[in-house]
Amino acid sequence: MTKLVYFAWVRERIGKAEEELALPAEVVTVDDLLNHLRGLGEEYEAALQFPDVIRVAIDQEHVEHDEPIAGAREIGLFPPMTGG
Amino acid sequence: MTKLVYFAWVRERIGKAEEELALPAEVVTVDDLLNHLRGLGEEYEAALQFPDVIRVAIDQEHVEHDEPIAGAREIGLFPPMTGG
Amino acid sequence: MTTITPTIRVQCEDFDQQAEIDRMTKGRHDVGAVVTFTGLCRGESGRLEALELEHYPGMAEAEITRIATLAIERFSLLGLTAIHRYGTIATGENIVLVVAASPHRQAAFDGANFVMDFLKTSAPFWKKEHGRDGKAGDWISAKDADDRARDKWQG
């Protein structure tokens, strides 16, 4: 099981702040994960329809979309940051 | 009579903070004034021996050494500033 | 190798700039310059009532610490404090504080400026507008200008 956490409008559109998912073996990279999630229902499709804008952190560190997710304990998905 | 005011090591070397002087008619510019003062005694010579480094203000505004001094109420002579 | 540890806080409550400056400078004689940056919630000409600030707990602290440590090393700072608030912040209230101390002025300016530019683009915080009309508005979009401000520190 992998813990997924969502923030801002990604969280609002998916309708939950976090969940634990069993990911199939063919989900190797962040890109694979985003594609897999979009197949889980229209709320995921609404949140992730433009995957290029989604920012991703593995175990609380920023990663690119071609990063492998093997071994990740927690994966965060969120929009570009607007703090400061 | 023209009021002259001195600061920092210019003041220390001349030995006074200010004085009123009657300036001869041939003292037209700041350069003329510095040359004139250097003739007034060795303390003035010690203060003004390198006239290029002396900064000058007429009526509390910075001026260049070729500025005419006619009409000046107060002329300040001092080293380069080191505030801040 | 730096031995300066940044002070990082992510908190709901407001901060006190004076207390943070004093904490960085009291009892020492090597600090010649302290620069503070305070970011506040603007009212956008009366349109906004507040901003709601969401953050990624844990990662927010870690990411600001990473940025602050880069700044300390790059500008040889003597101290660096960064505090970012979350929750509902009314217009006119403080959002973020950065304090940088150095022997000389340009490093203190650059250190605080660098931290703000990176914090804007990589610290996991998101702002949602709350209007004067009582409605929750949109999430604020990231600005290209913020990416460009960050990129000026490259190379």
Add this chain to the structure above:
Amino acid sequence: MTTITPTIRVQCEDFDQQAEIDRMTKGRHDVGAVVTFTGLCRGESGRLEALELEHYPGMAEAEITRIATLAIERFSLLGLTAIHRYGTIATGENIVLVVAASPHRQAAFDGANFVMDFLKTSAPFWKKEHGRDGKAGDWISAKDADDRARDKWQG
């Protein structure tokens, strides 16, 4: 045309950064960024006891006001405060404060930085060192680096 008047003080007593920030921001909702610069008296590795700061009364205020007004116009600032102390200032104590407020962060950084660069080279203040050995030392020499820092704002 600017309608913002800078707050300028040349004084013996210390200042309070928080009070100056609050004075500039309280009750208004258009300020998004406040940058403060505080210059302190460094001990120069234990060699110094204090600095004696001499100034040209009247001209000091006038010159800082001129610089501050340039900064307000150039960077469209919402507020600018500059306070410069004179007299004997022990190591670790404050010498100068600049506070700049703006809607956006870069203008606040640039405004405070600009004022400091010009204040260093054109405000009529002079520093004399007082050593730990009890002797009055030399007047500090002006630095070429300060002229170069000022010249970066040209053009």
